[in-house]
Amino acid sequence: MSFFLGEGSVRVELDESLYPKDAIYGAAYVFIDRCYVHLDRVSDRRVQVTLKAKKAGADTQALAGEFQNELLGQAWRRQIVEENRQLIESITTRALGGAAGPPGLDELLTMDIGEETAFEDPLGIAMSWEEKYKKKGGAKAQPQGEAAETDAAEGEKAT
Amino acid sequence: MSGLFTEIGAEARAPKGLVPFRFREVGGDILLTNFLGDWVFLTKAEFGELARGQLAQGSSLYEKLSSRSFVRETLDEAKAAERIAYKKRFLSYGPNLHIAVVTLRCNETCVYCHASRANMDAVHTDMTPEIGEKVVDLMLQSTSPAVTLEFQGGEPLVNFPVMKHIIEYALARNRAYGKELEFTMVSNLAMMDEEKLAFLVDRKVQICTSIDGPEHIHTKQRILAGGNSHREAIKWIERINKAYIDLGLDPTLYHVEALLTTTREALKYPKEIVDTYVGLGCRAIFLRPVDPFGFAGKTAQIVEYDRAAFLDFYRAAVEHILDLNRRGEQVLERYAAIFLTKILGDEEPNFLDIRSPSGSGIGAIAYNYDGKIFSSDEGRMMYESGDGFFQIGDVFTSTYRSLMKHETVRALVMASIRETQPDCVNCTYTPYCGIQPEHNYRTQGTIFGRMRESTLCAVHKGIQDYLFDKLRTNDPKTVEILRRWTTVRARSHFIHASTAS
Numbered sequence A: 001m002s003f004f005l006g007e008g009s010v011r012v013e014l015d016e017s018l019y020p021k022d023a024i025y026g027a028a029y030v031f032i033d034r035c036y037v038h039l040d041r042v043s044d045r046r047v048q049v050t051l052k053a054k055k056a057g058a059d060t061q062a063l064a065g066e067f068q069n070e071l072l073g074q075a076w077r078r079q080i081v082e083e084n085r086q087l088i089e090s091i092t093t094r095a096l097g098g099a100a101g102p103p104g105l106d107e108l109l110t111m112d113i114g115e116e117t118a119f120e121d122p123l124g125i126a127m128s129w130e131e132k133y134k135k136k137g138g139a140k141a142q143p144q145g146e147a148a149e150t151d152a153a154e155g156e157k158a159t
Numbered sequence B: 001m002s003g004l005f006t007e008i009g010a011e012a013r014a015p016k017g018l019v020p021f022r023f024r025e026v027g028g029d030i031l032l033t034n035f036l037g038d039w040v041f042l043t044k045a046e047f048g049e050l051a052r053g054q055l056a057q058g059s060s061l062y063e064k065l066s067s068r069s070f071v072r073e074t075l076d077e078a079k080a081a082e083r084i085a086y087k088k089r090f091l092s093y094g095p096n097l098h099i100a101v102v103t104l105r106c107n108e109t110c111v112y113c114h115a116s117r118a119n120m121d122a123v124h125t126d127m128t129p130e131i132g133e134k135v136v137d138l139m140l141q142s143t144s145p146a147v148t149l150e151f152q153g154g155e156p157l158v159n160f161p162v163m164k165h166i167i168e169y170a171l172a173r174n175r176a177y178g179k180e181l182e183f184t185m186v187s188n189l190a191m192m193d194e195e196k197l198a199f200l201v202d203r204k205v206q207i208c209t210s211i212d213g214p215e216h217i218h219t220k221q222r223i224l225a226g227g228n229s230h231r232e233a234i235k236w237i238e239r240i241n242k243a244y245i246d247l248g249l250d251p252t253l254y255h256v257e258a259l260l261t262t263t264r265e266a267l268k269y270p271k272e273i274v275d276t277y278v279g280l281g282c283r284a285i286f287l288r289p290v291d292p293f294g295f296a297g298k299t300a301q302i303v304e305y306d307r308a309a310f311l312d313f314y315r316a317a318v319e320h321i322l323d324l325n326r327r328g329e330q331v332l333e334r335y336a337a338i339f340l341t342k343i344l345g346d347e348e349p350n351f352l353d354i355r356s357p358s359g360s361g362i363g364a365i366a367y368n369y370d371g372k373i374f375s376s377d378e379g380r381m382m383y384e385s386g387d388g389f390f391q392i393g394d395v396f397t398s399t400y401r402s403l404m405k406h407e408t409v410r411a412l413v414m415a416s417i418r419e420t421q422p423d424c425v426n427c428t429y430t431p432y433c434g435i436q437p438e439h440n441y442r443t444q445g446t447i448f449g450r451m452r453e454s455t456l457c458a459v460h461k462g463i464q465d466y467l468f469d470k471l472r473t474n475d476p477k478t479v480e481i482l483r484r485w486t487t488v489r490a491r492s493h494f495i496h497a498s499t500a501s
């Protein structure tokens, strides 16, 4: 890694074999409230990050140091997350599942069901297979893409 | 710490037959902690034996480690799994703390005030009764069997009619939900009167206020136009405490809670601050460092300080609290009590800022006066200073489940799992500690944060170093006091029972 200090700006050049691209993006993003950030490829596997302070009189040395620390943190955290993926997924799923709970009566009651929308069937669940997928004029059923959507929409109109 | 192995000798190798553990030098001995939160102190000589792989079965070192679940072959796996599930049981339910900012208006001006204060004529910052009802409707949908509605501001008493309406509405609505419902109000008390007090006491609203220490500090930091902020607060604390006694409640359990904002000035008076609180009948003092939310650069000069100075203050204050306990006074420090509860047993006090994952969104929600919803009160304060990162919805359009499944909440959960953090993942204190993603975001620009540079981590580490050193010294009287701090006596009077009709 090498860095160059300019007037209110810092340029850092990185080796991608040491710092994965995701980590570079992540670290650069942390600075966007304080700096204008620019990423560039200077040569094969070398990425250049330019941080230009938004406010005058910024301490560029400190900015460069902080960026490098954040970069190391991001790269290492990525590795840790990889190693602990199963644990993290299980905690997150449990936490969000436990907090959200199953959809309750309140949620069903707050659903927008009016006279016009009560019989809407945008996914065509209430239609027969033939009705849903048959082509106009008795052509072969086509369960994919636009044609299916058009048919479903027509079915909706028909109700 | 890596130096330890060098001291021990070149032949040091990873000890076999142990569960994964982390270690740290505390007061000249080596503290070992494992994934279950069990811990043990070894002398450097014992640690040397361990590092050289000389852990003979049946030796006193082996027995010591085995009795604290460090030895793989004697570990009861089923029991270990049960213990972990018990400690993480808070993951099975959603937010229990719901913070309603009923107004931004405030009658006091504080040197450290968050950007969320508005002048008394800013009536447009009052929550409307309709928004208040929507807050209650969302709150009661939480999967948590117990919910607390906390009124904050500004000064909540400024918008007392709406607060009253929300309380009555919540009590009525809860008949259909049957949750254990509690109310709390954080107030400077200067606008209290007998009529308001009678209502609050009757509806079992817990009252919490701010005391910055002795009068000369408090009045300097909290300006009450045409009055003395300290005298008003003291007068009402005494009055409210008397009301509890008149109701026949135990004054050691039922009294006004007071919170300290530790400014740079306050750091000079650890003993005086403790004495002020004890003099007011407070049994718990929370010595928290000031938080960085919403500060203007100017106020930062008044409130910001080096964390080492805070830790000196903390140690001096807690030593004084311990002395008072030795003389028969029942008073505890809240930070210590939270950590000790986890260190000395398997209980999880569910303090939202010191748990993993943190309580952002899944443990607490903050509702702004205008109906906007945030993953925490800190997130709301950030919004008031111009950054809406933590907004997860609004009372008009959001459903409860959409709040819990919001991508910001998911990110906050993942960012506050200790096993994702470069420092925490190896830290000896990881079984007891917690990460506050809002603090990281505010101070470092990322919800993940860099713990080595985090002032909050420095405080957590410093406090745990101090507590473990006390446990290492193992003075029976001190340990008994610290143990007593972890016993929780429920304040059941404040709970509106969970009988659904």
Ligand code: SF4
Binding pocket: B418, B421, B423, B424, B425, B427, B428, B429, B430, B433, B434, B435, B451, B456, B457, B458, B460, B461
């Ligand atoms: S926040 Fe700091 S003290 Fe707490 S576990 Fe992480 S590194 Fe350790």
